[in-house]
Amino acid sequence: MAIPMVLAILFPPTLFLTGASVLTLLSLAILGVLEIRGINLKYSKFVNTASSSSSIRFKVPSRVGMLLLYTPAFLVGVASFWLYPADDSRFLFLKSAVTIHFFKRLFEVIFIHKYSGKMSLDTMIIILVSYFFLSLSLIYTQTFNQGLSEPSIDLKYLGIVLFLIGISGNFYHHYLLSKLRTNGDKEYKIPKGVTLGSALYFMCRSYVTRKWYMSKFEDFPKEVKALIPFVF
Numbered sequence: 001m002a003i004p005m006v007l008a009i010l011f012p013p014t015l016f017l018t019g020a021s022v023l024t025l026l027s028l029a030i031l032g033v034l035e036i037r038g039i040n041l042k043y044s045k046f047v048n049t050a051s052s053s054s055s056i057r058f059k060v061p062s063r064v065g066m067l068l069l070y071t072p073a074f075l076v077g078v079a080s081f082w083l084y085p086a087d088d089s090r091f092l093f094l095k096s097a098v099t100i101h102f103f104k105r106l107f108e109v110i111f112i113h114k115y116s117g118k119m120s121l122d123t124m125i126i127i128l129v130s131y132f133f134l135s136l137s138l139i140y141t142q143t144f145n146q147g148l149s150e151p152s153i154d155l156k157y158l159g160i161v162l163f164l165i166g167i168s169g170n171f172y173h174h175y176l177l178s179k180l181r182t183n184g185d186k187e188y189k190i191p192k193g194v195t196l197g198s199a200l201y202f203m204c205r206s207y208v209t210r211k212w213y214m215s216k217f218e219d220f221p222k223e224v225k226a227l228i229p230f231v232f
Contacts, residue, residue: 032203071106074106116187
């Protein structure tokens with residue numbers, strides 16, 4: 001009895017959503033394992049690693065690639081206001097969160113980040129498709145909740161606060177990284193200040209990023225860990 005109830009909560013009752021949930025989880029897990037094993041997505045500091053450079057055939061400037069991979073997901077958020085104009089506050093918050101997040105990323109690409117190289121075309125396409133379908137799935141899933149009664153414990157306003165804290169911290173993190181470089185500077189430097197991480201794939205990315213810094217900088221502080229301070 002308990003297992004069917006849990007599955008009903010985890011997976012909304014459509015084949016598309018069930019498949020999308022499973023595919024997303026498996027894809028992120030596989031990408032995380034590949035990152036740990038040194039098979040990295042070919043962008044940022046990992047575009048010219050030994051395991052990547054020999055297999056890259058087509059590259060695009062990093063700024064152009066980032067603009068292209070974030071734009072479709074942003075347009076999904078914008079279009080949702082037109083496709084679902086009269087919805088409850090919960091749906092409005094979700095549409096706003098998706099749109100604001102990817103608008104922020106586009107803003108950072110244009111005005112904040114200081115890029116030093118290129119990214120592979122296949123990596124750009126992988127990330128573009130992932131963000132596009134993730135945004136689409138989030139908004140599509142919420143349509144099934146229309147007309148349902150509100151939960152006894154309403155956490156959406158707490159969610160708004162956490163979202164604002166998270167997106168502000170993320171913006172500050174990117175601002176700090178941009179200040180590590182002066183105009184025209186293309187060298188990588190050790191970040192300092194407050195930083196925030198993510199889960200699954202980005203935890204693995206954090207792990208290999210620390211290994212990269214240790215291989216490039218003899219003075220990299222050993223007490224700076226990837227995930228758990230002073231531990232791992």
